[in-house]
Amino acid sequence: MADIERRKFVKLGLTGAGALLAGVASASGAILPAVEPKKFNIIDFGASREGEKLNTAAIQKAIDACFRQGGGQVVVPSGIFLTGSVVLKSKVNLHLEQGAILLASTQFKDFPKRTVRSAARYQKYLNRCMIYAQAEKDISVTGPGTLDGHALLDGTGEFKEQNAENPSFIWFDECENIVIKDVTFRRSVWWTQAYTRCKHVHVDHINITENYFNNADGVDIVDCDDFIVENCSINCNDDGICLKGYTDAGCRRGIIRNNRVRTLCNGIKMGTDSSGGFRDILIEDNEIWQTAISGIALQIVDGGVMENIIVRRIVMNGICTPISMRLGERNRLVSGSLAVQPGIMRNVHISDIKATVNKAERYNDEERKRHNYIVHTSSVCGVPGSYIQDVTIENIDITIVAGFPVATAEDALRMIPEVPKDYPENRMYGTLPSYGFYLRHVKGIQMKNITINQKQADGRPAFMLDDVHESDFEEISVTNSRSAPVFSVKQNCSGILLDQIV
Amino acid sequence: MINPDFFQRYPVAPSFTADVDLNIVNFGAVGDGKHINTSAIQKAIDTCSGKGGGKVTVPKGEFLTGTISMKSNVHLHLEEGGMILGSPYMKDYSKVYWSHDVNHENGAQCLVSASGQSKMMISGLGSINGNARVDSTGEFRDTGNNDLRPPLFWFENCTDVTVKEVTFRQSLMWTVMFDNCKHVWVDRIKIVENYFYNADGVDIIDCEDFLIENCDINTDDDGICLKSASRGCNRVVARNNKVRSLCNAFKMGTTSSGSFTNILIENNHVWQTVISGIALQIVDGGVMDNVVIKNMVMDGVGTPINLRLGDRGKPGKMKVQRGILRNVQISGITATTGKVMKYNEAEQHHHPYPPYPSSICGLPGYLIENVSIEDVTITIVEGFPTGTSEELLREVSESPAKYPENRMFGDLPAYGFYFRHARGIQLKNISVSTPKEDGRPAFVFDDVHNATCSGLTGNNAKDTSLLSVKSGCSKIRIG
Secondary structure: OHHHHHHHHHHHHHHHHHHHHHHHHHHHHHHOOOOOOOEEEHHHHOOOOOOOOEOHHHHHHHHHHHHHOOOEEEEEOOEEEEEOOEEOOOOEEEEEOOOEEEEEOOOHHHOOOOOOOOOOHHHHOOOOEEEEEEOOEEEEEEOOOEEEOOOOOOOOOOOOOOOOOOOEEEEEEOOEEEEEEOOEEEOOOOOOEEEEOOEEEEEEOOEEEEEOOOOOOOEEEEOOEEEEEEOOEEEEOOOOEEEEEOOOOOEEEEEEEOOEEEEOOOOEEEEEEEOOOEEEEEEEEEEEEEEEEEEEEEEEOOOOEEEEEEEEEEEEEEEEEEEEEEEOOOOOOOOOOOOOOOOEEEEEEEEEEEEEEOOOOOOOHHHHOOOOOOOOOEEEEOEOOEOEEEEEEEEEEEEEOOOOOOOOHHHHHOOOOOOOOOOOOOOOOOOOOOOOEEEEEEEEEEEEEEEEEEOOOOOOOOEEEEEEEEEEEEEEEEEEOOOOOOEEEOOOOEEEEEEEEO | OOOHHHOOOOOOOOOOOOOOEEEHHHHOOOOEEEEEOHHHHHHHHHHHHHOOOEEEEEOOEEEEEOOEEOOOOEEEEEOOOEEEEEOOOHHHOOEEOOOOOHHHOOOEEOOEEEEOOEEEEEEOOOEEEOOOOOOOOOOOOOOOOHHHOOOOEEEEOOEEEEEEOOEEEOOOOOOEEEEOOEEEEEEOOEEEEEOOOOOOOEEEEOOEEEEEEOOEEEEOOOOEEEEEOOOOEEEEEEEOOEEEEOOOOEEEEEEEOOEEEEEEEEEEEEEEEEEEEEEEEEOOOOEEEEEEEEEEEEEEEEEEEEEEEOOOOOOOOOOEOEOEEEEEEEEEEEEEEOOOOOOOHHHHOOOOOOOOOEEEEOEOOEOEEEEEEEEEEEEEOOOOOOOOHHHHHOOOOOOOOOOOOOOOOOOOOOOOEEEEEEEEEEEEEEEEEOOOOOOOOOEEEEEEEEEEEEEEEEEOOOOOOOEEEOOOEEEEEEO
């Protein structure tokens, strides 16, 4: 019965993914015109390549002119253009040509606070940015040029790390039909880009690099519908591609594919703010490398709903934790009408993951100053009374190369705190009692064809099941130089099938 | 579910003619404990048998004797205070030749023997005393070398035998032994003061249609023990017995090249028993099939349940490829397990074994099959060694040829049950509790297949797992 239900989901999920893929792709085609657009070169509006001069007004003039004439392309030619915050308008394509650099001012006064039309809790984290848009349609930022956040690592400049007042590069709020394509983002002082309550967002082939500041996320999709993030190369300090839900809306119908992500936090994440939930999300064919927290982090901790999630064909080369799923009860209050109640996390299908686990490499002193995290076990954890439900995890190949602290058999007896209100993260429980997967408060999980090769001598079992029900585990193959069990099952479990345990 | 109606012919007491009623005193027997009465008693038995059978009475008194042989149609009755007392000298025991027993092809001695006879009964409130002297007077010493000490009672190749009420005491070796017999009823016998090594209680070897009930057995070695080296034990019921042993209370084995089929053990009480309450062993290539054990209280036992399919590598008449151990149902067991009481000096010297967890262990490629264990409550008490979490990782040796016993593997990775090399396991309503902190899980499966578990609980002062499953398992269902 449960089997049939799960299979049905997988089919529906795939169909849904196909449908949403088509929708976003056509939207994206409409934004970028096939014919040569009208061009508005910022030089013509007074912009100067002298690094000292602030070009905010010139760029804004170009945008406004373009907008007034019914849209077109605002061209940033080769050169370094210092700028503060500009506002993008409907049907305007901001195009950065080869060699073009929009260099952020290092002063707050150049980035006025933006106020969104309808208040939302994400304003706590988003209020300044280089390119802002509110309720615009058909807007895009494209081209091989660069957006440089000018994060100063020597402590000079006004933008210090971990200040939520710092500007992002791009913040589009309540916009429709967005394309961000080809551009490079570097040295962000805050979240690199955030799309909040937008529809039809296409982030394609962008590059994010040198994001050393704490909180420098790669791509944040907040309460959006119909989005694709694809073909991107992201290397950043904080979460790589992150879906968030601060309002009732949450994120719906999204595809994250063919990206190459590396971060000192989570590779691809849903959460932490999750009151609006996440539905119909397809994450496929991504590569994650030398990432310091989780490769895939799926979190509902503020009472939202996560459902119909497909994660497949992910290669993780050097990850501290391949998969981390958490249904918690942080219950950060929602500003909208959604009453906070226990969250729901269900219908999550994860398949074809190949991961090597090790403590993430950090390549320079700036990285070594931050996020010195150790390896933790993959976990799927609800809280007492709130179960994560109907999860499929199959075709998983995890090789644990190094980086676990030496784990003894005694670690298998650690009492794991429930900490329902704690910030969700792979490390939130401390050392877990198993080295492969730790499952607690879960109903209806189906794990199949899982290979875990533990290269370190580990005294713990590969899997620990605690308050797990109606769940099947088949074709489980583990290697560990110590003769530890494959499964340890707590007394509070029921309806468990363990088959072909090798 | 087996019920005792499976007997081909229900074992009942044979009837004897009342016309012949002899008293050994009339044949010259003297009950002074000194005079040797072997020939007088034998003459009484032979006379009785010669007259077509009847009763031979042993009156009050201590009748010292060597080997006597029971004959067909004789009812030997021991009156209250009447005692058949074994001679302390080997010269008084004649060698008797057994038709089949591979272990005794050269013959062996015993006190009360019978070979190839039928319709016999031994009854009465008197006793048969092996005269085992713990003070080392007499020839027989408590050496452990069993061929030098005659068993108390050895019936071989007999049919229709009833032994009831009699007390057996101070056996030098095995106490009551039936070998290749049919239609045997053992009822209300007592076995006491059995302090010598190898002093089993009742040994049932390759017998058919055998009922043992209402007995009170307290003995050094195994209490009620089924063995098989030839045609097998078939249709055996042991019920309502009270058994205490410094070894195993109820055992099948060690000799197990034949078979044990259709065995019912029910409503028995085991107390202060050092090794296993239930020990089921196939280690010589034989077959164990269709065994039902239900309703047993174990009031102090080293190990509640011990099943072993091993391979000692001994040739047997029915040797198959390794052995087969299957279709065993165990239910309704309430056990306390821990350090066992020993009540006197003679007991203190023997069997200083610690308690061990229950185990169900076959061999790689030779799995124990279809075992159900249901409604079992095991309470661990003082003296049960706790294990650390590291014990769960210890490689447990296979030791196929090792003498099977609860302690053969050393410490086990579970505090309740260790299953290895088994297929078709049904576990239902089993509770294991320990008051101490034990780092091991309650149950461990290793190379276990098609197992269904429901209602399992492990109460441990340490929060360990209920069940740990090692690699090489399949179709494990936890209800």
